[in-house]
Amino acid sequence: MQETYAAKSGENAIDPSFFNLVSQIAHVAVTYGLTFTAARFWGWPGIEIVGGLCILYAAVHEFFWDPLMENALTRGSDLEDFCFLVLGVAVAAGVYAI
Ligand SMILES: [Ca+2]
Numbered sequence: 243m244q245e246t247y248a249a250k251s252g253e254n255a256i257d258p259s260f261f262n263l264v265s266q267i268a269h270v271a272v273t274y275g276l277t278f279t280a281a282r283f284w285g286w287p288g289i290e291i292v293g294g295l296c297i298l299y300a301a302v303h304e305f306f307w308d309p310l311m312e313n314a315l316t317r318g319s320d321l322e323d324f325c326f327l328v329l330g331v332a333v334a335a336g337v338y339a340i
Contacts, residue, residue, distance in 0.1 A: 262318050266326040273300070273330030281338040289338060293331040300327035 273296040280288030291319035306322040308317060 258318075261316070262322075265318065265323070269323055269326035270330040270333065273327050274334045275330075277331045278333035278337060281334060286338075289331075291336050293335065296331050297328055300324050303327075 268302070273293075276296055277289055277293040279291035282288075284291075293301065304320040306334070308320050
């Protein structure tokens with residue numbers, strides 16, 4: 243059984259590059275939202291704790307969980323996913339600092 247193929251015009255399918263774009267926007271938004279919200283409540287200690295937990299989560303999820311459990315059709319680059327999760331933390335810290 244063939245698992246992947248190029249969709250024909252008009253066929254109901256997901257464009258992998260569009261799927262990846264949406265995924266990376268979601269990765270940044272999640273860690274940005276969590277870290278910036280923590281910063282609003284607890285300042286820099288909130289960024290250190292919640293941002294640190296986000297980075298820990300990103301590392302475990304992307305380099306342990308995904309290689310074992312993620313569907314081959316939706317799995318992209320774990321390193322890219324990790325970088326965008328960390329980017330959300332970094333942007334939150336940057337926005338909080340200014
Ligand atoms: Ca991943």
